[in-house]
Amino acid sequence: MAPTAATRATIKVLPVPDDLPEPLPEPAVEDIRLEAVMGALSDPLRMGIVRKLLLESERFDHPCGWFGLDRPKSSLTHHFKALREAGVTRQRQYGLERRSHVRVDDLDARFPGLLALVADWTPPQAS
Amino acid sequence: MAPTAATRATIKVLPVPDDLPEPLPEPAVEDIRLEAVMGALSDPLRMGIVRKLLLESERFDHPCGWFGLDRPKSSLTHHFKALREAGVTRQRQYGLERRSHVRVDDLDARFPGLLALVADWTPPQAS
């Protein structure tokens, strides 16, 4: 259904600005370490975050509320920071929100095939 | 060339027995979890062990002395056990020695491309 003025307020379509905010601190492509990436992905919650970004995100970044994770906010901050510092995701500040996306090009260049494994991953104890 | 009696003593070619010893406890192929494998490989020492097995081992298993790791024996026991319990390696007991090899077929079946990443890995602060 077409969004009315009322629904548009709740859907909150924030257009991507032309001048992107600077990414938060992250390793350069050539400094991304395979063992650090694997350490970041060894946590099921973080593996699920990256997989969801790969499978469901379109061309936009996503704030961490988008993931629907039932954890306290400070825990999510911790995990998103771990992913960013390992070089798996990039985070940019859009006003209030800090949005994340996977560094697909960088990871494909350094570790071809790795993201395909993440996309094929199945969460544990899936009913 | 065929081993003589003299070379057999020094080179210590232990022929693989027809009745292989039972592997030590390990997860079944279908129970190997990607996040557990990545957790095992997130340690540089263990990543190096698997890489060395992939690049330098021929068709034989290797005891952990073969790796030339400068760590106490009990530390090595810990790391080889971590690799085995994650499903990365298989260990068999040959007399005194407990030899390891990578579960290449199992890992290729579950996570195609993963072992290629390990083989291409470069150790940190390589001079």
Add this chain to the structure above:
DNA sequence: TCCTATGTACGAGTTCAATCGTACTACATG
């Protein structure tokens, strides 16, 4: 049989990561 070599088992100390509560900052909206 004694010695050596390979490797485990156990336990202690230490470090690190995960979890989460609380307080705080910043923007947006009324």
Add this chain to the structure above:
DNA sequence: CATGTAGTACGATTGAACTCGTACATAGGA
């Protein structure tokens, strides 16, 4: 300005993993 919202910062707690010393078990050779 007051309120709500998105998220960080800090600190405390907990548990797991890494590291290693020591003691122990076993096989093979002198």
